[in-house]
Amino acid sequence: MSRLTIQLIMRRAPRGQPIDARMLADLGISSAEASRLTGQGWLQRLGRGAYLLTGDHLTSDGIVSFLGRRTPWTSHRR
Secondary structure (H helix, E strand, O other): OOHHHHHHHHHHOOOOOOEEHHHHHHOOOOHHHHHHHHHOOOEEEEEOOEEEEOOOOOOHHHHHHHHHHHOOOOOOOO
C-alpha cells in the first residue's frame, strides 16, 4: 500500500458518510486493499462493503447520501 493511495482516499473520500466498495473501486482500491487499509487502521469497517475513514464521524446527511447512492430509485406515476 503506497502513501499515494492513502492520500488519494483522504482527499477524495467524503467526510461524514460511509465509503462503499464501489467508491473505493472507483479510486482504484480493491477489496483486498480495503481490507489491508482496515488492518493498518486507515479505514474502519462498518459492515459488509461499508467503511469509514478512521477518525471521521458519521452524520445524518452523510448516512442519507450513502443510502441514496445504494438505493435504486424508480418513478411512480399515478
